[in-house]
Amino acid sequence: MALFRTKEIIAASKLPPEGVKLSRMIDAIYFLPIAYFGVFATFHMHFDLLAGDWDFWIDWKDRQFWVTVTPIVEVMYPGAIMYYFWTFYRQPFGATLSITGLLVGKWITIILAWYWWANFPMNFVMPASMVSSALILDCTLLLTRSWMLTAIFGVWAFAMMFNPSNYPIFAYSKQPLVADGALLSLADYMGFTYVRTGTPEYIRIIEVGSLRTFGGHTVWISAFFSAFISMLMFTIWWQVGHFVGQSFFWATGKRGVKYRTNDVMIVGTDEYAQRHGTPNGIAPGASGRATLAEGKS
Amino acid sequence: MNTKNLLKLCVIGSLGVATLGLTLAFTAPPAAAHGERSQEPFLRMRTAQWYDTRWSPSKTSVNDEAMLSGKMHIAEDWPRAVVRPNRTFINVGSPSSVFTRLSSKVNGIPMFTSGPMELGGDYEYVIRLRARLPGHHHIHPMLAVNGAGPIAGPGGWMDIQGNYKDFTNPVKLLVGGTIDTETAGLVAGLFWHILWGGLGFLWIAWFMIRPMFLIRARVLAQEGGDELLTDPADKVAGFVMLGTCFIIIAIGFFVTDSQYPYTVPLQAGAPLIKPTHLQSDLTMKVLAADYDVPGRALRMTLTVTNNGEVPLRIGEFTTAGIRFLNKVGVANNLDPNYPAEIMALDGLNMEDDSPILPGETKDIKLDSRDSLWEFQRLMDMVHDPEQRFGGLVMSWDDSGNRHINSIAGAIIPVFTRAQG
Numbered sequence: 001m002a003l004f005r006t007k008e009i010i011a012a013s014k015l016p017p018e019g020v021k022l023s024r025m026i027d028a029i030y031f032l033p034i035a036y037f038g039v040f041a042t043f044h045m046h047f048d049l050l051a052g053d054w055d056f057w058i059d060w061k062d063r064q065f066w067v068t069v070t071p072i073v074e075v076m077y078p079g080a081i082m083y084y085f086w087t088f089y090r091q092p093f094g095a096t097l098s099i100t101g102l103l104v105g106k107w108i109t110i111i112l113a114w115y116w117w118a119n120f121p122m123n124f125v126m127p128a129s130m131v132s133s134a135l136i137l138d139c140t141l142l143l144t145r146s147w148m149l150t151a152i153f154g155v156w157a158f159a160m161m162f163n164p165s166n167y168p169i170f171a172y173s174k175q176p177l178v179a180d181g182a183l184l185s186l187a188d189y190m191g192f193t194y195v196r197t198g199t200p201e202y203i204r205i206i207e208v209g210s211l212r213t214f215g216g217h218t219v220w221i222s223a224f225f226s227a228f229i230s231m232l233m234f235t236i237w238w239q240v241g242h243f244v245g246q247s248f249f250w251a252t253g254k255r256g257v258k259y260r261t262n263d264v265m266i267v268g269t270d271e272y273a274q275r276h277g278t279p280n281g282i283a284p285g286a287s288g289r290a291t292l293a294e295g296k297s
Numbered sequence: 298m299n300t301k302n303l304l305k306l307c308v309i310g311s312l313g314v315a316t317l318g319l320t321l322a323f324t325a326p327p328a329a330a331h332g333e334r335s336q337e338p339f340l341r342m343r344t345a346q347w348y349d350t351r352w353s354p355s356k357t358s359v360n361d362e363a364m365l366s367g368k369m370h371i372a373e374d375w376p377r378a379v380v381r382p383n384r385t386f387i388n389v390g391s392p393s394s395v396f397t398r399l400s401s402k403v404n405g406i407p408m409f410t411s412g413p414m415e416l417g418g419d420y421e422y423v424i425r426l427r428a429r430l431p432g433h434h435h436i437h438p439m440l441a442v443n444g445a446g447p448i449a450g451p452g453g454w455m456d457i458q459g460n461y462k463d464f465t466n467p468v469k470l471l472v473g474g475t476i477d478t479e480t481a482g483l484v485a486g487l488f489w490h491i492l493w494g495g496l497g498f499l500w501i502a503w504f505m506i507r508p509m510f511l512i513r514a515r516v517l518a519q520e521g522g523d524e525l526l527t528d529p530a531d532k533v534a535g536f537v538m539l540g541t542c543f544i545i546i547a548i549g550f551f552v553t554d555s556q557y558p559y560t561v562p563l564q565a566g567a568p569l570i571k572p573t574h575l576q577s578d579l580t581m582k583v584l585a586a587d588y589d590v591p592g593r594a595l596r597m598t599l600t601v602t603n604n605g606e607v608p609l610r611i612g613e614f615t616t617a618g619i620r621f622l623n624k625v626g627v628a629n630n631l632d633p634n635y636p637a638e639i640m641a642l643d644g645l646n647m648e649d650d651s652p653i654l655p656g657e658t659k660d661i662k663l664d665s666r667d668s669l670w671e672f673q674r675l676m677d678m679v680h681d682p683e684q685r686f687g688g689l690v691m692s693w694d695d696s697g698n699r700h701i702n703s704i705a706g707a708i709i710p711v712f713t714r715a716q717g
Contacts, residue, residue, distance in 0.1 A: 005528045006507050012525055013512040023511035031509060062563045089513045090526040092535070093501045100497040103490070119393045119430055123483040131493035132542045135500055139539040142531060161542075164550040169489045171553045172482040174560035176471040180400050180407035185561045189468060190478050192401075192409050194394040200386040200441030202411035206565035218562075 040101030043077040044109075047102055053203070055106070055127045056114075058173050059191025063218040064207045066128075068226040071159035072233055074099065074130050075137075079234040082141060082150075083241025092142035095134035095158075103129065124190055132165040133158040147238055155234045159227035163219050333390070333437065333449035338678040339376045340448060341617035343687040343705065345440040346370040347450040348615055352436060355634060357428040359459030363396065365389060365424040365438055369450065370575060372687050373417040374705030380444030384567070386411040387422050390437030390449050395457065396426035397466050397478075406570045411443065417703070418572025428457040429464050451618030453636045472559050489549070496541070503534055575701045578605025579653065579692055583706030584660060586686060588678060590712050594666035595686065599704065601653055601661050608652035609692040609700055614645055614665045616688030619673055621645040621665035629693045641667035653692070663690070679710040 010020055047055070051073040054066045082094030106127045114125040140154030141147065173187035184192070191201070207218065251261050333341075350367035357363050371382060387401055387408050401408045401424045414420065422438065434457065438450035466478045516522040579601055586597035595614075603609055612625030620626075620635070621644035631642075644667040653659065670676050678686065687705035694700075 003530050004507055005525065005530075009516050009525060010508065010512055012519065012522065013508075013515040015512060015515065020508070020512065023508060026511055027505075027509040031505070059563060088517070089510055090517055090523065091504055091509065091513070092531070093504055096497045096500050100494060100501070103494060103497075107490075119395075121479045121483070123481055123486060124478075126482070126486045127490075129490055129493045131497040132546055135496060135538055135542050138500065139535040139542075142535040143539070145527070161546055165493075165546045168549040168553040169486045170482070171557045171560065172476075172485065174562070175476075175557060176559060176561045177468055178471055179409070179468075180402070182407050182409055182564075183471070183561065184409060184564050186468065186470070186476065186478070186481065188409065188564050193397040193399065193466060193478055195389045195391055195396065195398055196394070197388065197390045197439065198447065200388055200411065200443075200447065201409070202384045202386055202441070202443045204563075204565065206563050 036097065036101055039077070039081060039098055040105045043098050043102045044105030046077060047073055053199075056125050057191060057196075057199070057204075058124055058126065058170070058187045060204055061128070061170055061173075061187065062204075062206045064209065064222045065205050067163050067219055067222040068229075070128055071130070071133070071162045071223075071226045071230045074102070074133075075155060075158055075230045075234050076237045077102075078134060078137065079237030080241030080244070082138070083147070083238045084245040086141060086147070087242075087245070092138045094141075095137040096131065099130050099134040103127065103131065120194055124194055126169065128162070128166045129169065130158075130162060130165075133161050136161060151231050151234045151238070155231045156227045159230045160223050162226070163223055333452060334674040336449060337681060338617065338675045339681045339683055339685070340379060340445075342675070342678075343372045343374055343376050343685065344379060344382075344442070344445075345448050345450065346372055346616065346687065346689050346703065347438065347618045348689060348691075348701075350438060350451050350453070350618070350635070351632070352453040352455050352634065355454065356456045356458070359428050359431060359457060359461060359464050361428045362399070363426045363428060363455065365426060365436060366422060367438055367450070368419060368421045369438075369440065370689060370701075370703055371414050371416055371418045371420070371572070372705065373703060374685065374687050375416050376683055376685075378682055380442060381416070382414040382440075382442045382445075384411045384443035385414045386441040387420075387424070388439040388441050388447065389424060389426070390439040390447065390452070392434055393430070395428075395430040395432060395434045396436070396455075397429050399425040399427055401425075403568075403570050404573065406568050408568050408570070410564070410566055410568065411441075412568040412570055414570070415572050417574065419575055420570065420572060427466065428459075429466075430461055431457045431459055449618075451636065451639050453634075492545070496538070500538060503531075575689075575703060577692070577700035577702045578607075579603055579609060579700055579702055581690060581702045581704050583704055585709075586706050587709045587711050588676075588686075589666075590676060590679060590710055592666065592711075593668055593670040593676065594664055595670065595708070596662065596664045597686075597704075597706070599661050599663060599690075600658065602658040603653040603655050605694075605700075606655050607694040607696070608654050609694050610650070610652045611647065611661065611663065611690060611692045612645070613691040614663060614688055615691070616686070617673065617675060619669055619675070621667060621669075623647070623650070625650075625693055626691065629697055629699065630691065639669070639673065641665075641669050644669070678708070679712075684708050684710070 015023065051069045054060045054069055060066060078095035078098040081098045085091040085094040110122055110125055110127065114120045115122050136157045137150065137154040140157070141150040144150060173185065173190065175186045177184055177186055177189060179189055249261050250258055252258050347367060347369050351364070353364050375381060387403055389396070389398060401422070403420050403422045434455050435452045436455050437452040439447050440450070441447045464479065467475045468478055469475050513526060516525055582600045584598040584600055586595065588595055610625045612623055612629055614621045618639060620640045622640070622642055623645040626645065627642055644665055646664040646666060648662045684707060685705060686708045690702045690704055692700045
């Protein structure tokens, strides 16, 4: 017995063998050079503009803003990408694709920009990883098959798991030391010792505000807060995905009335011709003028 | 290979050779400074007034310690266009972290974080550095002011010899042990990134090995397609991956927590640094000042009163880190290591250079004239939104005691020689 239903799916697609071969070529051309690199380039830019400094510098990773801001910003793009891959292809890897893509972009930046060009040590500019959170999000969508349940449970776990999954990467930097009689964490000292001419210390936002007043459990309170906002952001960006990802045709029916059809896969098929009584979407008596136009909102 | 392909290769080759030729013909030398001259004159002249800046030693080897020190006076006549220095940070202007900073003290107080400074206050800074990247580097003291940006002090050249690979930056931890900031936590960070990245790519690959887009879209558009695409193997994979993630996160968190039992949050206090104040027996008031654009000179008339008991002679006017000296200044305050490109040794002229006697009040015409006004782009002062200048005037008595006055006043540009 086969592991996957691939044969059944291919049979159901009613594509001839050449069509199947071509579709795999399209998969390769579309997925890697276009979808993957497109996502990592744009998501990287999006993330760096909104939460860049928190991810660049080790002395920005505080218990409040880093924990709050990073999941909120990192859930946005996956929301839209997940909509697209799930709605049109039932592929549950939108979040993982986005966030591994983001990390590919980040590591290119770390090696070429921060280490090779600007000469900062890599540990000083080590980014956080949310791949584990992305996997949890994708698995939730796959298992619940509901974007609403994914928004409630998956995104909640996405934000809540951010700190524990990154603690092994950054815990060493929270060890205390004494410099000139002042207590600092190693991260503070690294931020001080590596001179950043254009990034003075006051730009950091370290535990400003009242979130930390609840019994000192700053990280978890921040994570809860972040989870709620992330749910909202995921929902909004899922709808953004819906808005920019929809595809439809304006078709002209039997009586020459124009209407919008979302059934894009059927246009041009025998079924379409049978249903509408027109071959290839061309209305009778409408020769010489275009009656089928691709469009999107 | 046919003729057409040969021709194509020749064209491509010619273009390559031409590109190489152009590159060699028009070399692009590396930019060595930080654009400090492009900062507006009012920002450089009327905010932090730098003096006694020292870069010592100017030549070091990798891992050697060096010092950047000096004083700055926070101008009383702070420009309206610049946010007041309520949150400031003494910084180093350098091309990347060519030195690591070991300590930074302002008036004896460590300045790891940012704090307020007072208008009219005087601050002495001492920054200890450790040479890290070999090269010929232009180093500035820098005052970063929240809301206003970095204000660069005078820049001096420091050379570092040796090999970067030899550099270490050991730090003693409070819980015991020493850690090198160059490599601390790097292996663990790479391990976790590779582990999670690997799992992420594995998850994507699980779906990549099967038809991904066109075929699935066609099936999904059919009745019952959604059900067909719900592969039981994917569900199992989903449960396995979900469990794997939670287990790895839990193990990683608790093992790390036991590995680092003593941690502290990031520290972000504000040092309260008490300023000192300039000491001088002279009082000075700017009666009038003009800026001679074609003559590249700042001419001012000061009313000066000597309230002390010994005669004093004016020897230096310094503004924007640029020093204009006369013979008195050269005799008393010439630092041979101060960068020559920001110092005019005969740049200060007075109509009457006799000493100001105790109890005497007189008007003095002071003329600081040098091409530095243009070269350092201070002549752009005429384009400032507020036509005022500021700086420090230094005077000495016969025993070599220095008296410093901060002056500021309105300035009128003189555009033509006839006008002047």
